[in-house]
Amino acid sequence: MSRAIRAALAAAALLSCALSAPKADAAFFPGVVFDYGGKYDKSFNEGVLTGIERFRRETGVTYKALEISNDVQREQYLRRLAEHGADIILAVGFSQAPAVAKVAKEFPEIKFTLIDGVVKLPNVQSILFSEQEGSYLVGMLAALSSKTHTVGFVGGMDIPLIRRFACGYEQGVKAVAPDDHVITNMVGTTPAAWSDPTRGGELAKSQFDRGVDVVFAAAGQSGIGVLQAAKDAGKLSIGVDSNQNHLFPGSVLTSMVKRVDVAAYNAIKAAQDGTWQPGVRTLGLKEDGVGWALDENNAKLVTPEMKAELDAASAEIQAGTRKVANYDETNGCKY
Amino acid sequence: MDDTALWIVSLLASTVRLATPLVLAALAGFYSERAGVVDIGLEGKMLTGAFAAAATATATGSPWAGLAAAIAASLVLALVHGFACITHRGDQVVAGVAINTIAAGLTAVLANAWFDLGGRTPSLDGTQRFLGLHFPLTDALRGVPLLGRLYGEVVGGQNLLVYLAVLAVPLTSWVAYRTRFGLRLRAVGENPAAVDTAGISVPWLRYRAVLITGALCGVAGAYLSIAQGAGFQENMTAGKGYLALAALILGKWRPYPTLAGCLLFAATDALQARLQGVALPVVGAVPVQIIEVLPYILTVLLLAGFVGKSIPPKAAGQAYVKDR
Numbered sequence: 001m002s003r004a005i006r007a008a009l010a011a012a013a014l015l016s017c018a019l020s021a022p023k024a025d026a027a028f029f030p031g032v033v034f035d036y037g038g039k040y041d042k043s044f045n046e047g048v049l050t051g052i053e054r055f056r057r058e059t060g061v062t063y064k065a066l067e068i069s070n071d072v073q074r075e076q077y078l079r080r081l082a083e084h085g086a087d088i089i090l091a092v093g094f095s096q097a098p099a100v101a102k103v104a105k106e107f108p109e110i111k112f113t114l115i116d117g118v119v120k121l122p123n124v125q126s127i128l129f130s131e132q133e134g135s136y137l138v139g140m141l142a143a144l145s146s147k148t149h150t151v152g153f154v155g156g157m158d159i160p161l162i163r164r165f166a167c168g169y170e171q172g173v174k175a176v177a178p179d180d181h182v183i184t185n186m187v188g189t190t191p192a193a194w195s196d197p198t199r200g201g202e203l204a205k206s207q208f209d210r211g212v213d214v215v216f217a218a219a220g221q222s223g224i225g226v227l228q229a230a231k232d233a234g235k236l237s238i239g240v241d242s243n244q245n246h247l248f249p250g251s252v253l254t255s256m257v258k259r260v261d262v263a264a265y266n267a268i269k270a271a272q273d274g275t276w277q278p279g280v281r282t283l284g285l286k287e288d289g290v291g292w293a294l295d296e297n298n299a300k301l302v303t304p305e306m307k308a309e310l311d312a313a314s315a316e317i318q319a320g321t322r323k324v325a326n327y328d329e330t331n332g333c334k335y
Numbered sequence: 336m337d338d339t340a341l342w343i344v345s346l347l348a349s350t351v352r353l354a355t356p357l358v359l360a361a362l363a364g365f366y367s368e369r370a371g372v373v374d375i376g377l378e379g380k381m382l383t384g385a386f387a388a389a390a391t392a393t394a395t396g397s398p399w400a401g402l403a404a405a406i407a408a409s410l411v412l413a414l415v416h417g418f419a420c421i422t423h424r425g426d427q428v429v430a431g432v433a434i435n436t437i438a439a440g441l442t443a444v445l446a447n448a449w450f451d452l453g454g455r456t457p458s459l460d461g462t463q464r465f466l467g468l469h470f471p472l473t474d475a476l477r478g479v480p481l482l483g484r485l486y487g488e489v490v491g492g493q494n495l496l497v498y499l500a501v502l503a504v505p506l507t508s509w510v511a512y513r514t515r516f517g518l519r520l521r522a523v524g525e526n527p528a529a530v531d532t533a534g535i536s537v538p539w540l541r542y543r544a545v546l547i548t549g550a551l552c553g554v555a556g557a558y559l560s561i562a563q564g565a566g567f568q569e570n571m572t573a574g575k576g577y578l579a580l581a582a583l584i585l586g587k588w589r590p591y592p593t594l595a596g597c598l599l600f601a602a603t604d605a606l607q608a609r610l611q612g613v614a615l616p617v618v619g620a621v622p623v624q625i626i627e628v629l630p631y632i633l634t635v636l637l638l639a640g641f642v643g644k645s646i647p648p649k650a651a652g653q654a655y656v657k658d659r
Contacts, residue, residue, distance in 0.1 A: 040452045185611045189624055198564055198571060199608075202349060206608045209345030221455075221568065228458065228565050232466075247458070 031081035035093030044241040051264030074099035088271035113267040132168030134290030139172020142214040152212035156219035157193040158186040167333035197225025204229035249297040354601035360579035363551035370544030371524040371650040375431030378576025379438030384556020386442040389567035406553035413549025424654030454569035465494040465562040524648035
């Protein structure tokens with residue numbers, strides 16, 4: 001019920017924009033469609049927001065950002081931006097892939113950049129991240145920090161992408177301590193699982209009761225509940241996508257950062273410069289697409305020995321001498 | 336052995352945490368429905384309470400102010416419900432649905448307008464929330480197997496609103512069955528004409544019932560956003576109001592059986608979180624999806640056969656029209 005109303009409101013807002021601001025001449029204008037969770041999710045979507053905000057500050061170019069509140073709107077909003085004559089449209093999130101495939105065909109002149117998903121069309125750029133590599137490193141850090149030899153993982157929606165996080169994390173843990181336990185939970189199996197912090201917190205508490213003392217949350221907004229629960233219980237947590245160390249300083253051990261901000265910035269910048277290329281790009285440790293966050297908020301939690309060990313592993317992964325299995329390619333978490 | 340004990344204690348503690356909002360909301364529904372006013376708007380009142388609590392706690396820094404605001408906001412909606420259904424004899428279900436719709440839209444819009452965080456309120460820190468109370472002797476008793484932990488983590492260690500919910504059940508039972516107000520409340524839900532004949536105002540009685548409902552829903556909402564959680568999120572009640580209503584029906588509109596219904600729902604939910612990815616004897620690890628439908632299957636089974644016929648108050652859903 002609420003969704004219908006909010007959709008109607010959003011549509012009305014959009015309509016008023018359409019009426020008041022027809023596209024002015026040929027000025028460069030990027031558009032972005034955020035996914036569930038919204039642009040302030042402190043995580044994945046917010047990463048993209050950071051990137052385009054940086055672009056706006058540096059170039060003075062304004063953009064149009066839309067947030068969906070139900071599934072149908074992905075396609076509607078992409079088309080709306082395309083009809084408005086956006087030069088490049090950023091579609092955030094794997095679940096936008098079908099909508100991008102459809103709309104990109106209708107507007108072959110417009111550039112589409114899909115983050116976290118793949119669409120093979122001549123005017124679509126697909127950006128993927130090697131989440132398993134970043135997760136591997138934070139898994140190592142979790143194992144190095146755990147005193148109970150039991151660490152946890154709370155995923156959002158149970159999809160291969162999140163399994164890829166979980167699998168990389170588990171490999172990292174086992175690389176440091178082969179006998180440590182990893183307890184894995186998923187918030188749910190529908191997109192609502194990205195925005196249920198109560199349930200995320202409850203899952204985290206259930207893991208703490210089972211001996212977990214470091215928990216990695218890859219669950220969008222639900223992850224905030226996990227981080228909060230860890231703070232309340234005096235345990236350590238690991239954030240995801242954006243650097244979440246500042247949310248609960250001293251309790252967030254680190255964040256597995258996916259540089260979606262850099263990816264978003266680069267895509268728009270390239271479109272403006274005319275260097276934009278379609279195709280699939282995978283950003284890993286080597287491309288600085290993933291990594292782990294170290295700043296003043298978690299400096300006390302990470303000893304120089306830990307940092308050295310992670311840096312060494314990171315170098316090995318980049319050189320290809322240490323292999324991290326990819327859940328999607330190994331058809332299950334096999335390593 | 337120790338692992339099993341730990342598992343049980345953790346399951347019980349989680350059950351208590353998850354049952355609290357259900358108990359408060361179900362008791363809220365108890366007052367309204369026993370007085371003959373069907374209240375499908377529990378969900379909306381809880382949600383409004385949750386938002387008011389989080390917003391006020393953010394602004395003032397005091398959980399008590401948050402709790403008061405939650406109750407006040409929920410009371411306003413309860414009065415709207417009463418005004419529509421009691422004074423103007425509107426359809427009770429329609430009014431309830433309207434309240435849910437208003438609450439879902441309004442909280443999200445206001446949260447976005449005031450805090451600009453995409454429908455959330457800022458995260459609250461410890462002093463702005465009701466945190467777990469540390470009971471005396473917890474540390475001394477920790478060494479006692481099972482009971483020590485039971486005392487420290489299930490009986491103690493919960494936040495204030497949990498104890499309020501626990502107290503609300505016997506209190507409701509006492510009010511409903513041992514006081515004059517309770518007798519009249521139940522009578523007005525069964526046969527308002529008889530109450531009217533006795534010279535007691537039907538609308539005033541029903542208004543009082545609806546106001547109690549509002550207050551309890553406000554507490555339930557505050558629990559979600561400033562005790563169990565630390566901030567408001569869009570639509571954070573996630574159907575708990577309806578679940579509470581189901582527990583009320585399962586409990587045949589009686590306080591203690593309703594409590595049992597709430598505990599059952601909470602326990603299956605808690606179990607669900609704990610069974611994920613755990614290898615069970617005989618069957619091995621069960622897929623997440625199957626475990627997630629467990630509470631619903633159980634509810635259907637119970638409603639279908641085990642609890643027997645559940646008969647609502649006779650006058651529930653009907654506006655009272657004085658005969659001329």
